[in-house]
Amino acid sequence: MDDHKGNPPAQWVYEVEDLTGTERLAGALARLAQPGTVIALDGDLGAGKTAFSQLFAKHLGVKDTVNSPTFTLIKEYEGRLPFYHMDVYRLSLDEADELGLDEYFYGNGVTLVEWASLIEELLPQDVLRIYVETVSASGRRMHINGQGATYEAWVSALRENGVS
Template sequence: MTEQRWQIFLPDESATEELGRWLAERVRPGDILLLYGDLGAGKTTLVRGLARRLGYAGRVTSPTFTLVHEYEGDLPIYHFDLYRLDEPDQVWEIGWADYLRGEGVLCIEWPERLGGLMPDEALTIRLSHPGEEGGTVGVRVNEVEGAVAAGRIVELAGFGERPEALVKEWRKTCSSLGSIVPPL
């Protein structure tokens, strides 16, 4: 199976939330979204769009100090923020095995802290500012002043059959979400 990747430019916060809403219409119990990006890259904004579309009306914030927030809606969302983990094994203390059983969608910020606990099948979402390491330089955007500074480059990569199918579908519909960046 070939890894599927696709990049897109999202011009603002609402477009990042729109990507979350798009994903909400497609995720299933047991899906895992690995959210990469620096502080302020839009990871929690994407989760907010996902949660809203799945019927959660409460506040969506990054669970930096609690490590996980649970959002109950049409499909439960388990929103992890592993930024403060010192060791990957600490994730077991918050019930990692129970969350992996597949009742809801796992959204994991700072998944690189999982080390050897990284799941084999997941949808990887990398958010970056244009020109940052990992972001694409020379993004085609409208000539609106400040659009690049406010926007994000988002790369989706699928690892496993279901995540790869999501990337293929996103690739087909991404023109409705923002300006397309050529695939890697």
């Protein structure tokens, strides 16, 4: 039913009407974030992976401007926790491997990875996946899957209690 591009059905499909909906989700997840949190973002160009990341950073307490990491690949910011923002679109798997991403994934901060499915093999086993589907100019369908006990619990809690 929610089988998107061959992935298993999402545990939760969160419908967003505009950026304020995206911000509610980003804010709720930023509050849950802890050292070692990894969020894998996928979705077509212009879907809103960077927009989501910027709103997440804002709610994590990052004061600096968060730019798209398309050309910088990895950017670090300071918030309530360190915030690591990656875009792996331009990386080959070998190049990504050489960057030593585990230092980030298993570090003290929170990592958001745009185009994460391109480095599937390098992602931690436990990860929160968000597939952003564009449905209209500002409407988005967020397909959310928690992999591992912690993220499964997050998704259940958010699905049941809402994200306001």
